[in-house]
Amino acid sequence: MRILDAADQKSAAHRAKQPCGQxxxxxxxxxxxxxxSGALVWTVAERAGVLIPTGAVQRARILEWYFAALKTIxxxxxxxxxxxxxxPDEAAKAGRRPQVLPFAHHRLGRLHAALGDHDWLVGDTFSVDDFIMSSGLxxxxxxDLLIKYPELETFRHAAWTVPPIEGRSTTNAPSSPHTVLRTCVTRRPGAPQVNAQRRRRANV
Structure with a gap:
């Protein structure tokens, strides 16, 4: 793992790998x-042979929820x-929040209804779509948006407390990819290098 600061992210070398410097x-x-991140998570899971079923129907449903997490939620x-x-100031905050809050509750309400009383979005086992959705949540x-949706908070917490999942071991894929998916900063012999951000806020 290599930690990047704001100067690293703005460098020509990093932007050759990530055009927006993220x-x-x-x-x-x-x-x-x-x-x-979405591309990295799917690739690691697919190559490790975990969290993505091989059946065409289940895979298609997981793929649609995966993109719903990234694009819709x-x-x-x-x-x-x-x-x-x-x-920049409290007046701007006070004006903006009421503009965006109703739509946020609409989308989260639809997700809440779709999840219903199920543990996971697709099927009976934790999959890569659950991981990426819980990350967005x-x-x-x-x-404080999940106060009205305790089932979504239960889902999010369950996804982030799933035990490590053993995947197939290859030269370039970690043998325990769940930690890599969760942190994107794990570095071990034979594992890929991940460049992570030193500060919380992106500098583009």
Missing amino acids: VPTLEEDGRPPMFE EGVPMNIAEAEFFL KIAVSV
């Missing part, structure tokens, strides 16, 4: 660098977080 990126011998609490943490927790 993290994480994944570097492995014999493979081109990869960026975007994750951005909703980010709008609230922007108002809470990044707007962390942002919702940080801005």
Whole structure:
């Protein structure tokens, strides 16, 4: 693992790997660098042979929920977080939050209804879509959006307390990928290098 600061992220060398200067990126011998957390998580899970079923129907359903997490759900609490943490003054925050809060509750309410009384989004076992969805819901927790949806908080907590899952061991894939998926900063013999961010806020 290599920790990057703001200067590293703005460097030409890093932007050659990640055009927007964000993290994480994944570097492995014999493979081109990869960026975007969603792409990294799917690739690690697929190569390790865990969290993605081989059946066509289950795989398709997991793929659609995977993208729903990234495209439909994750951005909703980010709008609230922007108002809470990044707007310059209290007046701007007070004006922005009521504009975005109703839509956030609409989307989270639809997710809540879709999950129902199920433990996981697809099937009876934890899968890669549950992982990526629970990751996005962390942002919702940080801005108190899940108070109205205790089942979503239960789902998020369950996903983040799943024990490590053993995958097939290959030269370039870690034998216990769950930790890599969860942190994107694990480094062990034979594992890929992950570039992570030193500060919480991205500098682009």
